Amino acid sequence: MPWRERDLLAAFARKTPGPAVAVGPGDDCAVVSVPPSLVLTTDLMAEGTDFLPSHPLRSVGWKSVMISASDIAAMGASPLFFLVAAQIPPGMEEDRVLELTAGMEAAAEAVGASLVGGDLSAGPSLLLVSAGAGAPPPGGPVLRSTARAGDLVFVTGPLGGSILGRHLTFRARVEEGRFLASFASAMMDISDGLSGDLVHIADASSLDFTVSAAAVPVHPDAVALSERTGRSPLHHALHDGEDFELLFTLPPDRLDDFLEASRDRGFAFRRIGRMTPKGSGRFLETEEGPRPWRILSHEHRG
Template identity: 40%
Template sequence: MAGMELDFVEWLRQRMPKSSQVRIGIGDDAALLTLSRPELVATADLLIDGVHFLTAEHPPEAIGYKALAVNLSDLAAMAAKPAGALVSLALPRDGAGGLTPSELAKRLFDGMLPLAEEFGSPIVGGDTNVHAGPLVVSVTALGEPTGRGVVRRDGARPGDVLLVTGELGGSLAGKHLGFTPRVTEALTLHQTVELQAMMDLSDGLSLDLARLCKASGVGAVVEAAAVPISAAASALAMTTGDLPLKHALSDGEDFELLLSVSPDDADRLLSDTPPGCRLIAIGKVVASEGVTLRQPDGTMEPLLTSGYEHR
């Protein structure tokens, strides 16, 4: 393993673009980053073959892309600017998908590197090993708050308007491997208005909205007719027999942003949406606990908190 790891580290080091923030990067015992602020935002995700992806079906580049993208989505949820990432791989001893461990590792990073460069998140270190189990990819992303600080999920207030940044549902049809983390949108919106609360939709709108409401000590009313349903969700509904709305509420792995803003700020954003952003109003925050779904005919029903479950 030692020889493979040394060769792989050198292969990766030569492919990393230069960054003014990285004083010491790959190749030393630890990385050294230059940060513009005294605070650091950190997040980590562990992705496992058979749970978050399938090496028998999904290209390694797509797996690598997703592993980094889900972490950048977490930074976006707090309106943090990416600063770098650490990547650790547990590679199957016999390889996967017809690839040797070394080939698999290189192709995983081939999927990550363009995304890392696009969002200013250089890969500055990590670890690589082989074992008798499935492929495991662990990514830790580091970010910096802007001058306005971070946005948390516990600041929603009664009367706020709930917005999402895109269509929902059906992500397992393919989007979950190739979504764009909403980093740019988050930073732009944070600069434009005061975001009361925000989170990324990783487990489904119904479940994640319930989490935001619980953290904020509030409830919400969601307008069923306003929920943006993806074409993939509508197509999936034709095979499952469920309503497209159910898929939009519960499929998970959308990685859009859910945000809570004041009515005035919502009006401002919806009437003059910042370039590069898409926003859809889906409901309002209320004082009473619980999340309710209002149907087009005005009937109200509890919104069941179901979503994507890792098995």
């Protein structure tokens, strides 16, 4: 049976919301209890660009919420609430739409948040937009613009080749982000690719940087993908998008405390470089010496 807006909103409304949700889906707005400060984000995902018709709908729904959860994690914040607006082809079977919404709900639950509302609209192709709200960490959110010269550059995990599947099934680094909020001087999530995203932190903080090629953690998927593309695994680690690991900077005087606390929590973050004063240049250090930093990463472009 094809989907109907009202039936699906009713299905949304049947879910048990958390204690902070006074009114869930089904009215003009959801009504929620919130802390004095919130982080807010929104992300758009379209068929053909961010996922394919062949991808499992549960994973597509999961990704739509996790992308926003990742933005929240990148502030060191904790996800609280999500809304999802979806454009759905008119003939799609209701069961398939319910796979999609099940994925959204599973993702919200996996990061300790509630899916509190949505909007469904018929249209030519599947498109999902999530909006998320989160609680900042006690010391305040971690921005992109607050790195300093001399800070060390880290990533939370191996990079590259996410297109082989991880871009749909990843789990936002919420625990890591909350932990890092006590240490990091600047942070963001890697969505466009390391090469472009590190430039975002550098530009926002008015700094340059050097990254050691040998230190960049390469995901096995980047190795697998390189066998198909003929590019190096490092190329994929530097330039592929949608890793959704966190990229952060650490004041060097916090290094010992940070390493000890990370070990205690079982985190294996990877140090890849250092922020330098503006004017120092942006370099990838290789065995053959420093090379100018190149951005080959993804950007939606007109």
